[in-house]
Amino acid sequence: SAVISQKPSRDICQRGTSLTIQCQVDSQVTMMFWYRQQPGQSLTLIATANQGSEATYESGFVIDKFPISRPNLTFSTLTVSNMSPEDSSIYLCSASLAVGETQYFGPGTRLLVL
Amino acid sequence: SQELEQSPQSLIVQEGKNLTINCTSSKTLYGLYWYKQKYGEGLIFLMMLQKGGEEKSHEKITAKLDEKKQQSSLHITASQPSHAGIYLCGAPISGSARQLTFGSGTQLTVLP
Numbered sequence: 232s233a234v235i236s237q238k239p240s241r242d243i244c245q246r247g248t249s250l251t252i253q254c255q256v257d258s259q260v261t262m263m264f265w266y267r268q269q270p271g272q273s274l275t276l277i278a279t280a281n282q283g284s285e286a287t288y289e290s291g292f293v294i295d296k297f298p299i300s301r302p303n304l305t306f307s308t309l310t311v312s313n314m315s316p317e318d319s320s321i322y323l324c325s326a327s328l329a330v331g332e333t334q335y336f337g338p339g340t341r342l343l344v345l
Numbered sequence: 346s347q348e349l350e351q352s353p354q355s356l357i358v359q360e361g362k363n364l365t366i367n368c369t370s371s372k373t374l375y376g377l378y379w380y381k382q383k384y385g386e387g388l389i390f391l392m393m394l395q396k397g398g399e400e401k402s403h404e405k406i407t408a409k410l411d412e413k414k415q416q417s418s419l420h421i422t423a424s425q426p427s428h429a430g431i432y433l434c435g436a437p438i439s440g441s442a443r444q445l446t447f448g449s450g451t452q453l454t455v456l457p
Binding site for chain 2: 274
């Protein structure tokens, strides 16, 4: 199994600012993902964080708004840029060790944008 | 795109009662995950089903995958207040993908 931690656990931010969320896995994983969960909604995939190359974004999400880094096999960051109140959500990272393996999730980062 | 529909959306049961949550896919299922989420927190992995007809149990929770019906069910026996939370089903978006699409969730309340 993989244990995933996220920082910060929650934050309150002002409109127009940016926040970087960190995701750390306790073992090397092949793929990492970032999801968003808006209030009262289910999870939506933002992007796949690729080690050593640019992230792969899902429809409706762009790199300028959600830049992602993945410098190694255990760590990734997601930045929420130029925030607006609509960005208020829980942001979750997940990881799986290999194809067909269980996908584990971090505890999430609760973001409130005023 | 694949869609997962969960039913019921919410469920209130008396402690000790059994309950079932269903997850139906609009397309072929290439495996099915069940997670539990406490309000405002991360997802706790419950079970992963990969083959049609597969059934797994953990403590008082049993999940089954019916590939032909493109459906999975989660059954809790003798529910307890600790079972309360949001149950989410998730499925790979394709046979080779590890990215997951999720159902809208089932909010379970267990009354003591």
